[in-house]
Amino acid sequence: MSREQMVVDGARKSFQTGKTKPLDYRTHQLKSLLRFITERRKDIADAVKRDLGKSEHGTELFETLGLEGEIKLAIEKLAEWAAPRPVEKNLLTILDDVYIQPEPLGVVLIIGAWNYPWAVTLQPLVGAIAAGNAAVIKPSEVSSHSAKVMEEFLPQYLDKDLYPVVIGGVSETQELLKQRFDHIFYTGNSTVGKLVMEAAARHLTPVTLELGGKSPCYIDKNCDITVACRRITWGKFVNCGQTCIAPDYILCEPCIQSRVVKEIEKNIKEFYTDNPKTFEDYGRIINQQHFKRVMALMDGSTVAVGGDSDESQCYIAPTVLKDVAGDSKVMKEEIFGPLLPIITVSSVDEAIQFIKEREKPLVVYVFSHDKKLIKRVIAETSSGALLANDCLVHYTVSALPFGGVGNSGMGCYHGQHSFDQVSHMRSCLIKQLKMEGVNSMRYPPHTARKLGW
Numbered sequence: 001m002s003r004e005q006m007v008v009d010g011a012r013k014s015f016q017t018g019k020t021k022p023l024d025y026r027t028h029q030l031k032s033l034l035r036f037i038t039e040r041r042k043d044i045a046d047a048v049k050r051d052l053g054k055s056e057h058g059t060e061l062f063e064t065l066g067l068e069g070e071i072k073l074a075i076e077k078l079a080e081w082a083a084p085r086p087v088e089k090n091l092l093t094i095l096d097d098v099y100i101q102p103e104p105l106g107v108v109l110i111i112g113a114w115n116y117p118w119a120v121t122l123q124p125l126v127g128a129i130a131a132g133n134a135a136v137i138k139p140s141e142v143s144s145h146s147a148k149v150m151e152e153f154l155p156q157y158l159d160k161d162l163y164p165v166v167i168g169g170v171s172e173t174q175e176l177l178k179q180r181f182d183h184i185f186y187t188g189n190s191t192v193g194k195l196v197m198e199a200a201a202r203h204l205t206p207v208t209l210e211l212g213g214k215s216p217c218y219i220d221k222n223c224d225i226t227v228a229c230r231r232i233t234w235g236k237f238v239n240c241g242q243t244c245i246a247p248d249y250i251l252c253e254p255c256i257q258s259r260v261v262k263e264i265e266k267n268i269k270e271f272y273t274d275n276p277k278t279f280e281d282y283g284r285i286i287n288q289q290h291f292k293r294v295m296a297l298m299d300g301s302t303v304a305v306g307g308d309s310d311e312s313q314c315y316i317a318p319t320v321l322k323d324v325a326g327d328s329k330v331m332k333e334e335i336f337g338p339l340l341p342i343i344t345v346s347s348v349d350e351a352i353q354f355i356k357e358r359e360k361p362l363v364v365y366v367f368s369h370d371k372k373l374i375k376r377v378i379a380e381t382s383s384g385a386l387l388a389n390d391c392l393v394h395y396t397v398s399a400l401p402f403g404g405v406g407n408s409g410m411g412c413y414h415g416q417h418s419f420d421q422v423s424h425m426r427s428c429l430i431k432q433l434k435m436e437g438v439n440s441m442r443y444p445p446h447t448a449r450k451l452g453w
């Protein structure tokens, strides 16, 4: 029996004891998870610093703050989320109790990615614990320091059998995927997403796939370009562009391109100084392999801002590419790095067409004063989310389902959506063994007289 199989069996056995059913138990585990984040703040920040060169405040702002908020929300709302949900009844069932009872699915596999190693691995866990599941946690091996801290310290806070951490790379993940789970929650690229779904299909296991893609960003020439570019610069270059919901590329009319370039250049200097390489709030590309991949994406494009790099440090400067062709190398795959290509289009119609011809992204961004234009983009495109006049902030709204559509994923989480995602919504109908007379119509023989026809 493989180690992975033993871990999963252990989690299932533990789940089957019914230990996770009482809400008090779940609350206790959620509080321990919160305590883990508070007490291990320094270990977490150090690990992220070593993985991604991120500053301590950056980790707090973009990893742990949101996570703590989600845990607190789950603790506060757990009783409400787990309670029976009454539904509208029909004439036949008017006297009955008819409701939806959320119930835990069983053992959930959580496969995390490396770019926000804590947020994308532990936020699904919040939902899994709250909903009463066991969960096997598989952090990304690429952010190895974070994975080690998770492996070492999480078992000191959470029930070891119910929430084991499995460390390893592709082969360990594949071994895990051979096991039977009741739900798989995967965050990562779409190619591996397909493999996860294939493996899940063998056991008829439902999946949540939080994937990526190229999120477009349209700038209307009549908007406040200064403010728009400030927000876009922030959304793009935070975490060196290694953010699933970062604006991947800009679409705008040729007449504003040079203004957009200038504004973004100004913002880069303001946010990251003249030398981002030595500035603590500008991180690094996760590893050499990704460094080479991102650098190669620049081939054939014109650098308008930045462009310099240092392979020995996995450093790539915040970079803007101008007059980029729709079929250029940088437009062939999700960039996931600090390159911001600008593609000029003649109008919003062409921008919409450009977006529609490609895979459905995680986010469509639009910057405009014109509400009608924004509504048109909403009506005529599809994506996991749409954000007008800002970047990334929808992630912080727990009430909004966070997830993709089509190639950018399926399923969603955050807030109650996390709870619902890993719950079975069981239909319950409780009738009394009384008033049999009202049922006579449904029993054969179905004579016209009985039916009143």
Ligand code: NAD
Binding pocket: 111, 112, 113, 114, 115, 116, 120, 138, 139, 140, 141, 142, 168, 169, 170, 173, 174, 187, 188, 189, 190, 192, 195, 209, 210, 211, 212, 213, 243, 244, 245, 334, 336, 362, 403, 404, 409
């Ligand atoms: P990664 O390389 O860390 O892979 C993710 C996980 O998949 C890891 O745990 C890894 O062990 C496992 N894995 C990798 N190859 C595998 C294989 N062949 N078989 C089985 N398991 C395998 O992360 P990544 O894919 O480079 O992550 C970046 C991608 O994730 C980007 O596309 C990004 O947009 C996306 N992402 C999406 C979200 C979201 O919420 N939608 C969040 C973060 C990242």
